[in-house]
Amino acid sequence: MNTSALSFRDVHKSFRRHTALAGCTLTVNEGSITGLIGANGAGKSTLMSLAAGLLRADAGTIDVLGAPPARGHISHGVSYLAQHKPLYPSLTVAEMIQFGADTNDDWDNDYATTIATSTGIKPTTRIKHLSPGQRTIVAVALVLGRRPRLLMLDEPMADLDPLARRTVAQILMGDVAEHGTTILLSSHVLSEISDLADEMILLGHGQVHLQGSIDTIVASHYILTGTGDPHTVAGPATLIDTRGTTGLRGHLLRGDAPMIATSEWSLAPATLDDVVLGYLRSDASLEGALG
Numbered sequence: 706m707n708t709s710a711l712s713f714r715d716v717h718k719s720f721r722r723h724t725a726l727a728g729c730t731l732t733v734n735e736g737s738i739t740g741l742i743g744a745n746g747a748g749k750s751t752l753m754s755l756a757a758g759l760l761r762a763d764a765g766t767i768d769v770l771g772a773p774p775a776r777g778h779i780s781h782g783v784s785y786l787a788q789h790k791p792l793y794p795s796l797t798v799a800e801m802i803q804f805g806a807d808t809n810d811d812w813d814n815d816y817a818t819t820i821a822t823s824t825g826i827k828p829t830t831r832i833k834h835l836s837p838g839q840r841t842i843v844a845v846a847l848v849l850g851r852r853p854r855l856l857m858l859d860e861p862m863a864d865l866d867p868l869a870r871r872t873v874a875q876i877l878m879g880d881v882a883e884h885g886t887t888i889l890l891s892s893h894v895l896s897e898i899s900d901l902a903d904e905m906i907l908l909g910h911g912q913v914h915l916q917g918s919i920d921t922i923v924a925s926h927y928i929l930t931g932t933g934d935p936h937t938v939a940g941p942a943t944l945i946d947t948r949g950t951t952g953l954r955g956h957l958l959r960g961d962a963p964m965i966a967t968s969e970w971s972l973a974p975a976t977l978d979d980v981v982l983g984y985l986r987s988d989a990s991l992e993g994a995l996g
């Protein structure tokens with residue numbers, strides 16, 4: 706049976722009158738690399754900040770490595786890299802690593818230094834003179850220097866070119882292989898999620914639409930293509946989204962595959978892109994309908 710590194714049960718969080726999480730229930734399995742996916746404003750950063758203890762939930766239960774999130778400091782065994790990658794521009798790489806050593810009880814200096822300098826980054830270079838990819842590598846070295854059991858990364862690769870993305874991905878995969886770290890990683894880039902993650906959580910409107918093994922989720926979705934009313938052939942499957950407004954339209958279905966006995970319709974397995982984009986589009990059209 707899977708053990709959870711992080712779980713939310715019916716968690717609510719609002720900022721003044723704006724609801725960020727509205728009854729969010731999820732599990733991040735220990736040892737998984739879980740991709741956290743959602744449109745802008747879906748609540749990904751809020752979710753991570755709650756788990757890191759930087760925000761307090763209005764209601765619901767959060768469990769991080771077997772305990773509620775710590776208050777005023779990040780829980781033992783947890784690391785969190787926020788979207789803006791907090792680094793001090795005027796420090797050198799070596800001074801930044803030393804800062805990590807000075808501010809963390811559990812600190813593996815050799816490990817942090819090895820990661821920070823593994824791609825030829827010089828310890829004497831100032832952070833402000835590093836490229837975005839190099840800055841990300843140093844930021845990742847700092848969060849891994851804590852030797853976390855649970856590592857949360859909020860869009861760590863958003864501003865990186867493909868080469869730098871691959872380097873960061875290799876560092877993360879290396880850490881997972883060596884230490885069995887659980888990783889929760891938010892991203893807008895689906896190829897990043899499919900390359901790195903084995904599980905996913907899809908957030909929309911502050912709730913979890915989908916969660917679990919990426920392969921299992923993708924295997925339970927289909928694209929039904931035809932010109933008529935999809936409900937006449939969808940059977941017990943649920944219609945999630947329709948692409949196109951007239952003529953030949955593609956419908957994303959979830960559930961048992963319907964038997965198609967007519968040449969007017971065709972059924973194909975969905976891809977991860979089909980699934981994620983279908984749910985995001987259906988969220989967006991709901992938003993539109995609600996005004």
Ligand SMILES: Nc1ncnc2c1ncn2[C@@H]1O[C@H](COP(=O)(O)OP(=O)(O)OP(=O)(O)O)[C@@H](O)[C@H]1O
Pocket residue numbers: 720721723724725743744745746747748749750751752
């Ligand atoms: N400190 C805050 N004050 C007011 N509203 C906030 C605050 N933080 C987040 N929100 C709102 O809560 C919602 C969820 O925001 P959050 O940053 O968690 O989403 P996200 O999925 O991480 O988005 P993005 O992909 O753009 O980073 C958004 O509508 C956002 O405007």
